[in-house]
Amino acid sequence: MNTTINIIGSGFSSLAAASYLARSGSNVTVYEKNSTIGGRARQLKKDGFTFDMGPTWYWMPDVFERFFEDFGKRPKDYYELKKLSPAYSVCFGMNDFITIGDNLDEICRVFDKTEPGSSRKLRKFIAEAKSNYDIAIKDLVYRPGLSPLELVTPQTIAKLGQFFGNISKDIRKEFKNKKLVQILEFPVLFLGAKPSDTPSFYSFMNYADFGLGTWYPKGGMFSVVEAMQQLAIEQGVKFVTNADVEKIEVDEDGCATHIIVNGERIAGDITLSGADYHHTETLLDKKYRQYSEGYWERKTFAPSSLLFYVGFNKPVENVEHHTLFFDVEFDQHAADIYDNPKWPEQPLFYASFSAKTDSDTAPQGMEAGTFLIPLAPGLEDTPKLREQYFEKIMTRLENLTQQSLKDSILFKESFCVNDFVNDYNSYKGNAYGLANTLLQTAFLRPGLKSNKVKNLFFTGQLTVPGPGVPPALISGKLVAGLIEKQLYKQPKQTFTKRYEINI
Structure with missing residues (x-):
C-alpha cells in the first residue's frame, strides 16, 4: 500500500497510531512542533537532573503490555519496569502520613488501623472495582465511540445503576x-472530574491503584516515549521535529489533501491529528469545523496544572517517590477548579522524587523534585503568581516533613497555563483534556473521525476513550483501526452516526 499518512503531534496516542498504521504498509510521517517528541510527556534535563515534564504515574501495566504484544514485543524489550513499594504516601498533616503498600493485604491492614473493620468493606469495594475494570479496560474502551450501542452488553446492563451513581457517594456510604x-x-x-461528578462505574480506577499497583519505568515516563518511538521507527515511521503545522487544506470535494508545515505544502492521503482537538479544528476553514466555540465552552475540562521542576543539593527526607499532600481542604480546592474557577488559597499538591527509586535522575546525594498543583484551565498565569505558589508549597513541605529545604534549592523551572497553550496549543491551557463525566463518555466525546472532512481523523485525550496515558495508547489503536477499515474498504459498521448532546 502506498498510502501517505501525515500525523500531527507526537504524544502517546500519535505514537501508538503511527506504529499500527505503518505496520499495515502505509507511509507514515509524524510532525512535531517542538524540538523533541513526546507531547506532554517530554523530558527536561538540567545540570545532571532529569525530570518527566508531564505524566509521572505508570498505572494499568496490562494496557502497555497489550500494546507491545500487538507487535510481538514486550515492554521489557525496551525499558526496565519496577513495581513501587510502597506505591505512594499521603500526607494529612505534620507526622500524619498514610502509606499505601504494593498489595491489597498490606493496604487492608492500613485501613483497619485507621478505621477498624474497614478492610472487609475495602475488599468488597475492590472486588467490584475489578469487575468493572475487566468490563471497561479489557473491552469497552477498545470500542471507537461510534454508537451508544457499543456500551450495551449483558455486563453493562447488569451494572446500569453504576452509570448514574457517583464515586463520592459510594465511598462515603x-x-x-x-x-x-x-x-x-x-x-x-x-x-479529570470531581469524584461527585464521576460515575460509580469508574471505580475501576481503584482497582488500577490497589489491585494492579504503581510502577516505574527506569529513566522515567520518557523511557516509554522513547520505546514507542523506537517501535514506530522499526515499523518504518518517519519523524520531523520543529515542524509547526499551520493549516489543513481541504479540496472542493471536502477531502483533506495537504498540511502546511513551516510554510511548506505537504500532500497526504490521510491526515491524523493527535494535537489538541480544538486547535486542530482551527487549522481548518471555519465551514469545515465540527464543533463551535460554544460547544467547547460548555464542556467540562480536566484541570490545568502549575508544575515545578526543582533540583535540591541534598535528599528530601520523610517522603516517598510519589507523595500526595492532602493537608488542606480537598473539597474547597475542587470547588476552585470546577465550580468557581480561581487560584486556590490553600492548594493540595503532589510531589515526585524519582531519585528515591532511580538514582540516575539526580547527581549523587541530591534530589530531583517535581511538584504539581491542579488548577482550573484558563486562569491568569504570571511569574508573580507562580512564585507566590512555589513559596506556599515549599513552606508547607518544610513544615510537614520537618526539614529545611529552601536553602538547598539549586534551581527551579516552572510550567503552567501559558506554557500549555504555547507548547501544546492546549485549549485554555488544560493539562489532561476533557473530563470523563457521564455526558462526556464514549460516543458523547468528540469523534475520532471528522464528519465534515473526508480523510481527517483525530486521536488523543479530547476524544475516545479519554484522558490519561493508557487511554492515549488505546485511542491511537482505535483511530488506526478506523483508518485501516477505510483504506481496505472493509464493510462499514451498522452504526456510524455521531451522537452529541449539547448541554
Whole structure:
C-alpha cells in the first residue's frame, strides 16, 4: 500500500497510531512542533537532573503490555519496569502520613488501623472495582465511540445503576474516616472530574491503584516515549521535529489533501491529528469545523496544572517517590477548579522524587523534585503568581516533613497555563483534556473521525476513550483501526452516526 499518512503531534496516542498504521504498509510521517517528541510527556534535563515534564504515574501495566504484544514485543524489550513499594504516601498533616503498600493485604491492614473493620468493606469495594475494570479496560474502551450501542452488553446492563451513581457517594456510604475517603477518591482524579461528578462505574480506577499497583519505568515516563518511538521507527515511521503545522487544506470535494508545515505544502492521503482537538479544528476553514466555540465552552475540562521542576543539593527526607499532600481542604480546592474557577488559597499538591527509586535522575546525594498543583484551565498565569505558589508549597513541605529545604534549592523551572497553550496549543491551557463525566463518555466525546472532512481523523485525550496515558495508547489503536477499515474498504459498521448532546 502506498498510502501517505501525515500525523500531527507526537504524544502517546500519535505514537501508538503511527506504529499500527505503518505496520499495515502505509507511509507514515509524524510532525512535531517542538524540538523533541513526546507531547506532554517530554523530558527536561538540567545540570545532571532529569525530570518527566508531564505524566509521572505508570498505572494499568496490562494496557502497555497489550500494546507491545500487538507487535510481538514486550515492554521489557525496551525499558526496565519496577513495581513501587510502597506505591505512594499521603500526607494529612505534620507526622500524619498514610502509606499505601504494593498489595491489597498490606493496604487492608492500613485501613483497619485507621478505621477498624474497614478492610472487609475495602475488599468488597475492590472486588467490584475489578469487575468493572475487566468490563471497561479489557473491552469497552477498545470500542471507537461510534454508537451508544457499543456500551450495551449483558455486563453493562447488569451494572446500569453504576452509570448514574457517583464515586463520592459510594465511598462515603461505606467509609467514614475522612482520610480513607480521600485516598479512595484520589484515583478518579486521573479522569479529570470531581469524584461527585464521576460515575460509580469508574471505580475501576481503584482497582488500577490497589489491585494492579504503581510502577516505574527506569529513566522515567520518557523511557516509554522513547520505546514507542523506537517501535514506530522499526515499523518504518518517519519523524520531523520543529515542524509547526499551520493549516489543513481541504479540496472542493471536502477531502483533506495537504498540511502546511513551516510554510511548506505537504500532500497526504490521510491526515491524523493527535494535537489538541480544538486547535486542530482551527487549522481548518471555519465551514469545515465540527464543533463551535460554544460547544467547547460548555464542556467540562480536566484541570490545568502549575508544575515545578526543582533540583535540591541534598535528599528530601520523610517522603516517598510519589507523595500526595492532602493537608488542606480537598473539597474547597475542587470547588476552585470546577465550580468557581480561581487560584486556590490553600492548594493540595503532589510531589515526585524519582531519585528515591532511580538514582540516575539526580547527581549523587541530591534530589530531583517535581511538584504539581491542579488548577482550573484558563486562569491568569504570571511569574508573580507562580512564585507566590512555589513559596506556599515549599513552606508547607518544610513544615510537614520537618526539614529545611529552601536553602538547598539549586534551581527551579516552572510550567503552567501559558506554557500549555504555547507548547501544546492546549485549549485554555488544560493539562489532561476533557473530563470523563457521564455526558462526556464514549460516543458523547468528540469523534475520532471528522464528519465534515473526508480523510481527517483525530486521536488523543479530547476524544475516545479519554484522558490519561493508557487511554492515549488505546485511542491511537482505535483511530488506526478506523483508518485501516477505510483504506481496505472493509464493510462499514451498522452504526456510524455521531451522537452529541449539547448541554
